[in-house]
Amino acid sequence: MSASHPPVRRYRPPAPLGGRRHASGGLARRSAGAFAFLAPALIVIGLFVIWPMVSALRLSFTDASGFGREEWVGLENYVTVFTDPDILNAVVNTVQYTVLFTPAAVLAALGLALLLVNPHLPFRSFFRTALFVPFVISFAVAAFAWSYLIDPQVGLLNHWLGGLGIRMGNVLQDPTLAMPAVAFVAVWKLFGFYFVIFLAGLQDIPSSLYEAARVDGAGPWSRFRHVTLPLLSNTMAFVLVFAMIAALQAFDQIYVMTGGGPYGHTQTVVMEIYESGFRKLEVGFASALSYVLLAATLILSLVQFVFFGRREKDLSS
Amino acid sequence: MSLAATSRRGRRAPKPSTVLATIAVVAVSAVVLLPIAIIVLTAFKPVAEVNAFPPSLFPHEWTLDNLRQVTSDLPFLRLTANSFVFAGGVTAFALTFDSLAAYALARMDFTGRRALLIVIIATLMIPFQATLIPLYQLVADLGWVNSYAGLIAPRAADAFGIFFLRQFFLALPRDVDAAARIDGASEFRVFRSIVLPNAVPALLTLGLFTFVNNWNDLLWPLVFTTEAEMGTITSGLTLLTGPSGIVPHGVMMAGSLLAILPLVIAFLFIQRRFIENIATTGLK
Numbered sequence: 001m002s003a004s005h006p007p008v009r010r011y012r013p014p015a016p017l018g019g020r021r022h023a024s025g026g027l028a029r030r031s032a033g034a035f036a037f038l039a040p041a042l043i044v045i046g047l048f049v050i051w052p053m054v055s056a057l058r059l060s061f062t063d064a065s066g067f068g069r070e071e072w073v074g075l076e077n078y079v080t081v082f083t084d085p086d087i088l089n090a091v092v093n094t095v096q097y098t099v100l101f102t103p104a105a106v107l108a109a110l111g112l113a114l115l116l117v118n119p120h121l122p123f124r125s126f127f128r129t130a131l132f133v134p135f136v137i138s139f140a141v142a143a144f145a146w147s148y149l150i151d152p153q154v155g156l157l158n159h160w161l162g163g164l165g166i167r168m169g170n171v172l173q174d175p176t177l178a179m180p181a182v183a184f185v186a187v188w189k190l191f192g193f194y195f196v197i198f199l200a201g202l203q204d205i206p207s208s209l210y211e212a213a214r215v216d217g218a219g220p221w222s223r224f225r226h227v228t229l230p231l232l233s234n235t236m237a238f239v240l241v242f243a244m245i246a247a248l249q250a251f252d253q254i255y256v257m258t259g260g261g262p263y264g265h266t267q268t269v270v271m272e273i274y275e276s277g278f279r280k281l282e283v284g285f286a287s288a289l290s291y292v293l294l295a296a297t298l299i300l301s302l303v304q305f306v307f308f309g310r311r312e313k314d315l316s317s
Numbered sequence: 318m319s320l321a322a323t324s325r326r327g328r329r330a331p332k333p334s335t336v337l338a339t340i341a342v343v344a345v346s347a348v349v350l351l352p353i354a355i356i357v358l359t360a361f362k363p364v365a366e367v368n369a370f371p372p373s374l375f376p377h378e379w380t381l382d383n384l385r386q387v388t389s390d391l392p393f394l395r396l397t398a399n400s401f402v403f404a405g406g407v408t409a410f411a412l413t414f415d416s417l418a419a420y421a422l423a424r425m426d427f428t429g430r431r432a433l434l435i436v437i438i439a440t441l442m443i444p445f446q447a448t449l450i451p452l453y454q455l456v457a458d459l460g461w462v463n464s465y466a467g468l469i470a471p472r473a474a475d476a477f478g479i480f481f482l483r484q485f486f487l488a489l490p491r492d493v494d495a496a497a498r499i500d501g502a503s504e505f506r507v508f509r510s511i512v513l514p515n516a517v518p519a520l521l522t523l524g525l526f527t528f529v530n531n532w533n534d535l536l537w538p539l540v541f542t543t544e545a546e547m548g549t550i551t552s553g554l555t556l557l558t559g560p561s562g563i564v565p566h567g568v569m570m571a572g573s574l575l576a577i578l579p580l581v582i583a584f585l586f587i588q589r590r591f592i593e594n595i596a597t598t599g600l601k
Contacts, residue, residue, distance in 0.1 A: 027428065033504050034427035041418035041474035048452060048471035049440050055451035066454065112345060115338045120331060122339060129588045130346045133353065136584045138533030138551045141573040145352035148359065148566045156355065156372045188349065196592050249444050252535040256555060270446050270536075277450045278540065290447035301442040 060288035065281045077288035087289065089264055090272045093179065097268060098247035100183035105243050106236075108187060109194035114228075116195075117202045128199070132192040139252030142189050143182075147172065147257050150181065172258050175265045182266055185253045190246060194239045201235035202228070244300050248293065269293050356577070359570035360384060367567040383571035387557070390568065392546055393575065396553040399465075401579075403538070403549055404531040406469040408524050415478035416520065420508045422479065423486035424494070434483075441476040446536070453540055463547045468538065472531065478523050485519040486512060522594035525587070532580055550576045 060077055064070035081087050112131060116124055134142065149157040152170040161168060171177045205228065213223045229236075251270040254260065260267035260275075269289065277286030331339075354374065359367060360383050362376040367383075387393065421427070422434055452471060453462075461467030494507045502510075513520070531537070538552035545556060554572045557565070584591065 027426070030425060031427035031429075034421040034425040034430075037417045037421035037425065037504075037508070038433070040414040041479060044414060044470070044474035045437070045440060045476065048455070049443065049448060049476075052448035052451035052455060053440075053443065055454075056448055059451060108345075112342065115342050118335060118338055120335045121342065125589065127342050127346055128592060129585070131349055132588070132592060133581065133584070134349060136529050136533075136580045137353070137577050138535065140533070140535050140551050140554055141356070141577055142352065144554070144569045144573050145356050148570065149352060149355055151566070154368050154370060154372050154566070156374060157351070159370075159372050188352070192349075245442075245444070249446060251446075255535065256558070270444075273446050273449070274536065278453075283450050283454075286450055290444075290450070293444055294447040297442055297444050297447075 056287040056290055059284050060291050062284045064284040064287070066283050067281075070284065073284065077285045078292070080285060081289050081292050086264065086267070087272060090267045090269050093264075093266060094248060094250065094268045096179055097183050097250050097266075098244055100180055101186050101247045101250075102240065102243045104183070105187045105191045105194060106239055108191045109239065110198050110236075112191075112195050113198035113202055114224075116199060128196070131195055134189045135192045137189065139185070139189055140256050142185050143253040143256035146181075146185050146188070146253075173262050175262055178258050178262060178266050182250070182254050182257055185257070186247070186250065189253075190243070194243060197239055198232070198235060201232050205231045241300055241303060245297055248296055248300070353577075353581075356570050356573045359567055360574040362567055364565075364567055383567040384575070386565075386568045387572040387575065390557065391553050391572065393550075393553075393572075395546055396548055396550045397575070397579075399547060400532055400549040400551065400576075402465055403468045404528045406465065407472045407531045408527045410469065410473035411475055411478050411527050412520055412524050414474035415523070416482050416513065416516070417508070418474065418479045419482035419486055420512060423483045424491075424507075424512065425504065437476045437479055441480060449536075449540060456541060461541075463542050463544050467541045475527075478527065481523055482516065482519055485516055489515050518590070518594045521587070522591060525584075525591055529580060529584075 059070070061072060061074060062070035063073050063076075115121065116127060116131075121127070149155050150168065150171045152158060152168075158168055168177065171181045209227050209231070210223055213227050218226065249270055250268045251274065254266050254268060254271060255274075258266045260271050270293070273286050273289050273293070276282040276289065358375055361379045361381070363378055363380045363382065366373070366376055366378065418437075422430060422437075456462055456467045456471065459467070461470070489512060494502075494511050497507050497511055498504075532549070533551055534549075535551055535555070538549040539555075542548045542552070545553065548556075550572075554569070554576055557569055557572060
């Protein structure tokens with residue numbers, strides 16, 4: 001190994017006291033150095049995130065259509081967002097989707113993490129992998145597979161459930177079942193990610209705390225309620241906010257499975273943004289709708305910051 | 318010692334709660350793996366069996382017809398190559414640019430660092446749909462619609478990656494790079510030779526995340542490509558569902574199988590490290 005060692009840098013005598021200033025340079029020079037590191041990322045984010053943000057804000061006050069000159073229309077687009085029945089329908093649907101998806105995904109993830117944290121469970125790493133696999137499969141493919149499984153004529157799941165006496169009919173054409181179906185596909189696809197995060201959070205809880213609780217006579221529910229839940233609250237807040245933001249942005253599997261139907265029952269806000277912006281070319285209106293979505297996301301993220309106040313302290317370092 | 322512990326555990330009768338937990342986990346895993354099984358098995362089913370009633374899980378007869386059909390209906394090699402270029406390109410650029418920026422934010426002292434960090438965290442919360450329309454216009458003005466540049470450049474750096482790597486770099490010990498600096502190593506040399514080699518788990522995790530998310534993204538290629546030839550495998554599959562709404566399930570499943578195969582294989586090879594890295598690199 002020593003034979004292939006690169007030539008060692010010639011010994012330099014240690015810098016005299018106060019010489020560290022020389023090694024690290026003045027603040028101005030260091031700022032210039034730091035800027036060289038930051039420049040590529042800042043150019044990309046500035047050009048492709050910040051600039052479109054500013055641009056969208058301006059467009060949201062116009063009747064832009066992507067062609068020709070746009071007229072300033074003031075708050076008209078925002079008034080439409082909050083009064084148009086189609087948009088209100090999309091907002092209600094998005095909230096409904098969020099309410100269906102978030103608790104189901106978070107509880108499934110937490111429940112399975114609690115089961116898999118048990119060290120006596122056989123084949124733990126196999127199950128851990130199996131539960132995570134859907135996360136690497138695209139929403140589009142997930143949507144094709146589930147659509148086929150619940151197909152009213154040839155769907156295997158429909159057939160099996162029918163054998164148990166459960167008749168689902170044509171789920172994706174059913175106004176009451178279509179939304180739960182597309183939300184279920186999202187639970188299937190995403191819960192494995194939350195599950196892994198919960199599992200890591202659970203493994204961080206010192207077992208001595210459980211032993212102390214047991215010595216004090218706490219039963220399984222009491223240990224969960226008074227040890228696990230409080231110590232998992234940060235992880236829980238993180239997962240909840242991530243799940244809610246994912247729900248607000250629902251698009252892919254709905255586009256594939258129902259296209260927003262039947263009769264707009266699965267039309268979400270992002271579906272509306274896509275359709276008004278790229279199909280109907282109502283660019284100004286779509287921008288206003290985007291900003292309303294952004295505001296909703298910011299509010300949720302703010303909740304995250306309140307929950308995570310302690311964790312973000314190192315920002316000041 | 319571990320051998321003795323294992324055999325002792327093996328001999329002891331499992332607790333009833335463990336048995337119940339195992340049953341529950343097996344049941345959930347079966348439901349979770351069912352769509353993957355249906356993709357793989359249907360891809361090899363003859364058309365008659367795909368549309369047969371009652372349906373069955375396993376094919377009675379195995380065929381390659383669906384795979385042949387999907388590779389002739391779609392420019393399949395081209396779409397797969399596009400997916401690799403798009404997802405791979407975004408990953409390569411984002412890892413490079415994000416790690417450089419994260420290094421400056423975590424390890425260098427400069428005026429405005431805190432303000433910059435706050436701006437970056439703020440952009441973290443912007444749903445990309447919110448900027449999609451002006452972004453499309455910008456890409457169109459640059460003449461980049463239907464090009465790799467248009468697909469890749471807007472994602473060549475992202476706030477999440479910078480924040481994620483910054484958190485990881487902050488946690489790395491500093492004595493080695495302080496010593497290297499005193500020895501006259503340049504800041505870039507410290508970054509490349511000391512910090513980066515120690516950040517491999519974080520880079521691997523972020524890289525896989527980025528690759529998987531872009532490979533699987535549907536809206537992005539739908540917006541930035543209008544020619545079928547420039548789409549990705551994920552967006553290309555949606556072309557198979559014709560306007561009639563009649564889906565040739567066998568062909569769809571064959572296409573789905575080809576679309577997920579590279580990711581699932583890659584994931585199975587590195588899954589243990591990947592999952593553990595998610596757990597240990599500050600995502601929880």
